[in-house]
Amino acid sequence: VPSKQVSITPGVGKLIEKAEEDGVKTAWHRFLEQQPQCGFGLLGVCCKNCTMGPCRIDPFGVGPTKGVCGADxxxxxxxxxxxxxxxxxxxxxxxxxxxxxxxxxxxxxxxxxxxxxxxxxxxxxxxxxxxxxxxxxxxxxxxxxxxxxxxxxxxxxxxxxxxxxxxxxxxxxxxxxxxxxxxxxxxxxxxxxxxxxxxxxxxxxxxxxxxxxxxxxxxxxxxxxxxxxxxxxxxGTPKPIKSLANLGVLKEDMVNIIVHGHNPILSMKIAEIAQSEEMQKLAEQYGAKGINVAGMCCTGNEVLSRMGVQVAGNFLMQELAIITGAVEAVIVDYQCLMPSLVDVASCYHTKIITTEPKARIPGAIHVEFEPEKADEIAKEIIKIAIENYKNRVPAKVYIPEHKMELVAGFSVEAILEALGGTLEPLIKALQDGTIKGIVGIVGCNNPRVKQNYGHVTLAKELIKRDILVVGTGCWGIAAAMHGLLTPEAAEMAGPGLKAVCEALGIPPCLHMGSCVDCSRILLVLSALANALNVDISDLPVAGSAPEWMSEKAVAIGTYFVASGVFTHLGVIPPVLGSQKVTKLLTDDIEDLLGGKFYVETDPVKAAETIYNVIIEKRKKLGW
Ligand code: BF8
Missing domain, CATH: 1.20.1270.30 (Substrate Binding Domain Of Dnak; Chain:A; Domain 2)
Known part of the structure; x- marks a missing residue:
């Protein structure tokens, strides 16, 4: 894998090289092995909903135009x-x-x-x-x-x-x-x-x-x-909170525990119990200076937003955390967990601990989490990590030094508080053009995209144009690792947005939480629409998922569009096999719902288009 070309995030390239030296494969390696990927699948024209199939439609119209049942x-x-x-x-x-x-x-x-x-x-x-x-x-x-x-x-x-x-x-x-x-x-x-x-x-x-x-x-x-x-x-409802992000948050002399997945019910307990004197003392008995919990993916966002727990990385960095050789345990609940974690861990001392009956991984240790006995089970799990510290092989450890400061925790309540208790200052700034619009950026990493390039470039291009960026999920972590979640990032914003950020002491990109917290973005849109007595589709706003890959992201994109939001996708969805469906989603749907999908793999071009759409919406509002 050309390690310098697959990611813009500092430290990632070095760890991919280390993986290769250690004989370990990552998602990038497996992505290469999958090439060329199935064209029928990419176009969405493969149907395996019954066993007369799988049926595939020839996109060029030379071969079959219908499946066995007649579906086109x-x-x-x-x-x-x-x-x-x-x-x-x-x-x-x-x-x-x-x-x-x-x-x-x-x-x-x-x-x-x-x-x-x-x-x-x-x-x-x-x-x-x-x-x-x-x-x-x-x-x-x-x-x-x-x-x-x-x-x-x-x-x-x-x-x-x-x-x-x-x-x-x-x-x-x-x-x-x-x-x-x-x-x-x-x-x-x-x-x-x-x-x-x-x-x-x-x-x-x-x-x-x-x-x-x-x-x-x-x-x-x-x-x-x-x-x-x-x-x-x-x-607790998140409030602005400082922390750090990137693999440099792992500690050479502490028991490192990664919480990964989505549900805060488990990760909040682990983060809380790991801080207890009992657990810290036990870690010391095993020769460590203490316990260091770091987050990964959305459960990382949950514990970051509420406790300031540091974040180790986003989706494509889950394997890299293990490859540092410094992680005692990865504790997972569900969603976005690569089954490969177990393969990667087998080359190091890391234990993979699954906790949910609905997300078991062959080869992992399974400790079922039950809310009745949350504290007890959290202790049991943390002890596995502590006891594993002695198995760490110092010669195999490499922790990149990179970590970036951030401010997260921008719930709707926190945004309102920053604005002095009402939406009025934001509405005024939007009306007079100090801020041109608001864009919600969300979603994953995908090896089809240079990791975090889509997230970071789009955000930078938008704030430069005085567009306030809010977002969730793996975007939030990308933005954090690249310094966009600091008040100082206002320097990169256009003059209007910069002035607003400086007056309020907030970053130009606001981290609103995990992927389920896209609901917070909906609430902001709802509040703005109600305050202005317009529909969401009238607002100078847009959505984007520059590096999406999951089915959850398809659901999010669809409810954004259905809520009246112009929604950009940086990865081509599997619909191009049908001109009709492509047109429905990127054109016709706008007449019905006021929002539509827009697909563009180049984030610079996407920013330009999004800006133009926002300016059009402003004009219609007479702004
Ligand atoms: O729910 S952004 S890779 S971690 S799916 Fe998964 Fe995508 Fe990350 Fe969170 Ni959301």
Missing amino acids: ADTIVARNIVRMIAAGTAGHSDHSRDVVHVFKGIAEGKFKDYKLTDVEKLKELAKILGVETEGKSENEIALEVAHILEMEFGKQDEEPVRLLAATAPKKRIKVWEKLGVLPRAIDREICLSMHRTHIGCDADPASLLLHGVRTALADGWCGSMMATYLSDILF
């Missing part, structure tokens, strides 16, 4: 995309279900190791869901809220999910109502996505995609929204 490229491409949306929605929302379970258990007095931290937010949630709070205890309120939220997954009536009805702008809800895409229950829309795409069901690409929209809306405005609300109630 339009049907197949649309079905495949809807299944991606369903899987992504399932990922976010099933994570949410786990948080609801713990939230309810706390209210019932079952999970003594957790508590309700942000009671104000609980009351706010109760209020928007129509739960009376007067004269009731916290636990009573929480129980009623939990009951409503559980119903969001599986209720059988035709009413829209209540969180969406409570948080989306009224004008937007009317658009969805007219189109018949208001989601009724999360599990129901996912189930219906699978049913419609079964052999012999929905063959109409427009009808299929509209159900994809319905499913994605159940994710953004309900499943993910719920995960954000409840994680804030359980662990």
